[in-house]
Amino acid sequence: MSFREVFELHPHPTTVDHEVLLRCIGECLDCAASCTSCADACLSEHDSQELVAAIRLALDCADTCDAAGRVVTRQSAPDLRLMRAVVAACATACVACAEECERHLHHPHCRVCAEVCRRCRKACDEVLAAIG
Amino acid sequence: MSFREVFELHPHPTTVDHEVLLRCIGECLDCAASCTSCADACLSEHDSQELVAAIRLALDCADTCDAAGRVVTRQSAPDLRLMRAVVAACATACVACAEECERHLHHPHCRVCAEVCRRCRKACDEVLAAIG
Amino acid sequence: MSFREVFELHPHPTTVDHEVLLRCIGECLDCAASCTSCADACLSEHDSQELVAAIRLALDCADTCDAAGRVVTRQSAPDLRLMRAVVAACATACVACAEECERHLHHPHCRVCAEVCRRCRKACDEVLAAIG
Amino acid sequence: MSFREVFELHPHPTTVDHEVLLRCIGECLDCAASCTSCADACLSEHDSQELVAAIRLALDCADTCDAAGRVVTRQSAPDLRLMRAVVAACATACVACAEECERHLHHPHCRVCAEVCRRCRKACDEVLAAIG
Numbered sequence: 001m002s003f004r005e006v007f008e009l010h011p012h013p014t015t016v017d018h019e020v021l022l023r024c025i026g027e028c029l030d031c032a033a034s035c036t037s038c039a040d041a042c043l044s045e046h047d048s049q050e051l052v053a054a055i056r057l058a059l060d061c062a063d064t065c066d067a068a069g070r071v072v073t074r075q076s077a078p079d080l081r082l083m084r085a086v087v088a089a090c091a092t093a094c095v096a097c098a099e100e101c102e103r104h105l106h107h108p109h110c111r112v113c114a115e116v117c118r119r120c121r122k123a124c125d126e127v128l129a130a131i132g
Numbered sequence: 133m134s135f136r137e138v139f140e141l142h143p144h145p146t147t148v149d150h151e152v153l154l155r156c157i158g159e160c161l162d163c164a165a166s167c168t169s170c171a172d173a174c175l176s177e178h179d180s181q182e183l184v185a186a187i188r189l190a191l192d193c194a195d196t197c198d199a200a201g202r203v204v205t206r207q208s209a210p211d212l213r214l215m216r217a218v219v220a221a222c223a224t225a226c227v228a229c230a231e232e233c234e235r236h237l238h239h240p241h242c243r244v245c246a247e248v249c250r251r252c253r254k255a256c257d258e259v260l261a262a263i264g
Numbered sequence: 265m266s267f268r269e270v271f272e273l274h275p276h277p278t279t280v281d282h283e284v285l286l287r288c289i290g291e292c293l294d295c296a297a298s299c300t301s302c303a304d305a306c307l308s309e310h311d312s313q314e315l316v317a318a319i320r321l322a323l324d325c326a327d328t329c330d331a332a333g334r335v336v337t338r339q340s341a342p343d344l345r346l347m348r349a350v351v352a353a354c355a356t357a358c359v360a361c362a363e364e365c366e367r368h369l370h371h372p373h374c375r376v377c378a379e380v381c382r383r384c385r386k387a388c389d390e391v392l393a394a395i396g
Numbered sequence: 397m398s399f400r401e402v403f404e405l406h407p408h409p410t411t412v413d414h415e416v417l418l419r420c421i422g423e424c425l426d427c428a429a430s431c432t433s434c435a436d437a438c439l440s441e442h443d444s445q446e447l448v449a450a451i452r453l454a455l456d457c458a459d460t461c462d463a464a465g466r467v468v469t470r471q472s473a474p475d476l477r478l479m480r481a482v483v484a485a486c487a488t489a490c491v492a493c494a495e496e497c498e499r500h501l502h503h504p505h506c507r508v509c510a511e512v513c514r515r516c517r518k519a520c521d522e523v524l525a526a527i528g
């Protein structure tokens with residue numbers, strides 16, 4: 001995806017490991033879209049009334065991933081406290097959504113969504129480790 | 133604003149203090165819009181090159197307030213870990229943006245933006261106190 | 265709300281009528297939050313399976329209002345084609361959501377949500393008239 | 397990316413061509429992230445005061461792509477008027493941002509950003525052709 005290339009062309013690149021940041025941005029994009037799609041799929045399931053928590057947490061997770069992905073994308077004049085707090089919130093949202101989706105593994109979209117949430121959480125944790 | 137009324141009509145209302153939640157949602161909406169507007173005003177200032185951090189942090193703060201406002205708005209099947217992490221991230225973003233805006237008080241939009249960030253941070257802290 | 269004050273302090277204010285723009289921004293904020301809240305309330309209703317379209321359109325409308333509100337808030341170097349297209353999309357989303365919510369007036373949150381969508385649509389139409 | 401897989405697992409899949417929709421969603425994600433990154437890179441350039449329009453339009457384009465990507469992702473109970481208006485707004489935002497970025501080709505991030513905007517516009521046009 002082209003955002004990686006744009007990111008690498010910043011005039012004052014961040015000193016934080018680029019691969020760690022780019023993996024996090026990519027996972028946040030995929031997780032936000034996957035959660036939006038899983039919430040929508042759950043909504044149309046015949047047992048949607050059993051999926052209220054899954055839908056709600058997927059919506060929360062999509063919104064949090066969007067915010068985190070944008071914050072991590074910006075390299076100008078970073079504030080590490082802010083980045084840490086937003087990425088930590090994203091990791092927490094991903095865990096909450098993954099745990100709930102894992103309770104509905106009979107729905108394959110919940111299984112895939114849980115996997116992408118777990119990967120995104122891992123990518124967030126790597127950013128947290130990299131920025132200290 | 134009507135969102136307060138919609139919030140109060142939820143079939144299974146949250147047990148968390150509604151006034152605390154509604155104040156936080158309102159401040160998140162105002163802070164997100166004020167930060168979007170302040171970033172845009174900074175961009176057009178003759179000394180915009182001194183305002184790179186203010187612009188960047190206002191963009192981060194707007195994105196974080198949007199996510200927090202949405203998460204706090206939802207009452208179905210809440211996950212308090214998730215809500216806590218997102219509201220804490222919002223409080224942190226508001227402080228970072230306020231501190232930077234306060235370095236540019238010769239720009240009245242930065243002064244007003246800092247004030248709304250401080251109010252939003254306070255409203256977030258009240259949510260954190262209410263959800264324990 | 266403070267965003268009005270920040271908006272008025274822009275160093276190069278737009279020539280488009282400020283009251284028309286500010287009303288649109290305010291309605292977009294309220295409509296986005298009301299739709300987020302109505303979708304969440306619908307999700308918890310006992311007849312949520314009758315409300316799939318209402319939930320889906322409220323989510324779409326919230327996302328579209330958020331984008332339109334941000335675009336209308338920015339005054340630096342505007343592109344009127346872009347603003348027109350985004351505000352028109354917002355008006356269309358508001359009508360679609362209002363019409364669906366009006367099919368569920370036994371849920372008071374749908375009634376209030378339809379009203380705020382109608383108001384937001386009107387505010388968008390006024391922007392479209394003002395920018396020609 | 398996993399969102400493609402989640403999309404394909406929807407219980408009531410849309411009749412609109414999936415490849416056309418998935419390409420649009422993918423381009424919207426990439427364009428939103430690329431525009432966020434390009435706006436941030438422009439902000440740090442020594443000639444940022446020549447880049448006010450590029451920054452502003454990239455922010456608008458990111459917000460519009462995010463909204464369009466979410467609307468196109470949802471398959472439950474679609475409203476084609478709404479989808480058409482939002483995707484058309486996205487196409488318009490992409491053109492406006494591409495045209496402005498193309499005025500700054502000495503900045504490689506503007507060149508790449510213009511390319512992704514052109515691709516996203518094309519993907520949006522294909523959705524518009526597919527939904528009629």
